[in-house]
Amino acid sequence: MADWSRRRFLRTGAVATAGSLSACQTWTIGGAARARVVVVGGGFAGATAAKFIRCYDPTIDVTLIEPKSAYITCPASNWTLAGLLKPARLLVDYRDLVDRYQVRLIGDRVAAIDADRRKLVLADGDSLRYDRLVLAPGIDFDWQAIAGYDAEMAERFPHAWQAGPQTELLIRQIQALPDGGRVLICAPPDPYRCPPGPYERASLIAFWLKQHKPNAKVVILDPKPSFSKQKLFESGWRRYFGYGTPAASIEWLSIANNPVVRLEAAGRAVVTDFGDRFTGDVLNIIPPQRAGRIAAQAGLTDAGGWCPVDPWTSRSRFNEFIHVIGDAADYAPIPKSAFAANSEAKVCARAVVDLLNGCPPPEPHWLNTCYSLIAPDHGISVAMVYRLNAGRIAPVPGAGGVSADSPAAVALEAGYAVAAYRNLRKDSFE
Amino acid sequence: MLTSAARADFAAEAIAANCTICHAREDGDVGMPALADQSAEKLRQSLLDFKYDRKTATLMNRIAKGYSDTELAVVADYLGKR
Helix, strand or coil: CHHHHHHHHHHHHHHHHHCCHHHHHHCCCCCCCCCEEEEECCCHHHHHHHHHHHHHCCCCEEEEECCCCEEECCCCHHHHHCCCCCHHHHEEECHHHHHCCCCEEECCCEEEEECCCCEEEECCCCEEECCEEEECCCEEECCCCCECCCCCHHHCCCCCCCCCHHHHHHHHHHHCCCCCCEEEEECCCCCCCCCCHHHHHHHHHHHHHHHHCCCCEEEEEECCCCCCCHHHHHHHHHHHHCCCCCCCCEEEEECCCCCEEEEECCCCEEEECCCCEEECCEEEECCCEEECHHHHHCCCCCCCCCEEEECCCCEECCEEEEEECHHHEECCCCCCCHHHHHHHHHHHHHHHHHHHCCCCCCCCCEEEEEEEEEECCEEEEEEEEEEEECCEEEECCCCCEECCCCHHHHHHHHHHHHHHHHHHHHHHHC | CCCHHHHHHHHHHHHHHHHHHHCCCCCCCCCCCCHHHCCHHHHHHHHHHHHCCCCCCCCHHHHHCCCCHHHHHHHHHHHHHC
16 A cells, blocks of 8 residues: 555656656566556547546556547538638547557557456457557437438538548539528437537638528437527527527527437438428438447447446456546537547546556546637637536536626637647646 | 644645646646746635636636535645646
8 A cells, every 4th residue: 555655656756757648659568577557549538538547647558449540520610611610630640659658559450358357459450459458439329210321322412520531522612502501400419529519610600601602501400308508599699690580591400209210311401200391402410429439339338328337446346457438428418529639638648547556546536618609700719617416526606607798708719729739738737 | 643734735736636637737838827937926816816706717716606615725835836
């Protein structure tokens, strides 16, 4: 007991006196039997976990498995639809994780997880052993939910919910929209990645249309009766887009208990459970979501399709040597945001390091902050502090909430939205 | 057993890990105050002022209310030492 306490104290002290976590790149790595941690998935959760495990304990070997050579951030991807940011600016690579933090990077996919032997098999046939596995595979789509809509059809009617080529396809389709045309956004049911995302997307598409195709409009079809930051979004929509009037360029239609169940590709229409039919010149269909495929394949998901975890350590409820973080994990009531993924990853990194060193992890602290832009100079936010209460994650009473709806606040928050995005990237990947 | 100072440091580290998601440690070019530019004393005062609405902000008032005065003080000390 005394030994691990002293070792951990020294490590924490070393980080504190180094002045910057980036200083850990200069630390000597030693020790004969180095613990091996494998991180699967190089998004905000996985990258942050890999970086911070190395910072908290540089004697641990960390390998990140990610097939893509660069990550395209979903945060800020809606900004590209309004021409506020070029899609290329969403790219972030893994150079710093490798060079500064000595994370070993393997550019491959995981084919299978052999949890009993604590071993991974990669798509190229190689295998890899781990002492602890951190799984951060992000989301997968439920392609069974909407008849006629699958991965292939999404190349015509993009979801753009994993930023990349789909985002660029959606940009091209909106630019080709006839004036007087209609963009139909089909929002997904809860829970899903980025709760305010569909509404920020609608705002920024409408902002672009207003300048280039003033007679076009955006319609949001929503299987939910309400949505994140609703009052603030609707206030902004009234201000810029005539929301609630016959001339509105944004319309929100709640189809609660009557979800979209079918795509009619030829007629560019979606049909609901009750047979209601909605058409659009551009169909942006965001399907229901669940944990990334490898999590289900490894038996780590529950009936809802997400990975239940012990929040104190982020360990899977189904395997004590596998930790799950980010969008794939069930951290409710913490929403599935990139900011929350970073926060969960740091709690996970501390727990992984402490468990490998045989010491109890400290009490976790989580924070979520989420900014959205309604227009380039109009930002809004929601925030919440979370901690454990009787073993469950709970918002701290009296804290958090949404931002003020005043001209001064929304102007400041627009700037902070950009600043927060830039630093979130930096904190996670650099 | 852990000393109370070490325990406070771990709690501070766990809370402070969330501050650095928005606030850069050093260069201040991201539009929010950089943490390294501020002393522990100034940080402690600011955090308490945010919590008790003596200082206006868009977001920090909402976040500071999630922590006890002691937690805000140890986080300020932790960040101020860096």
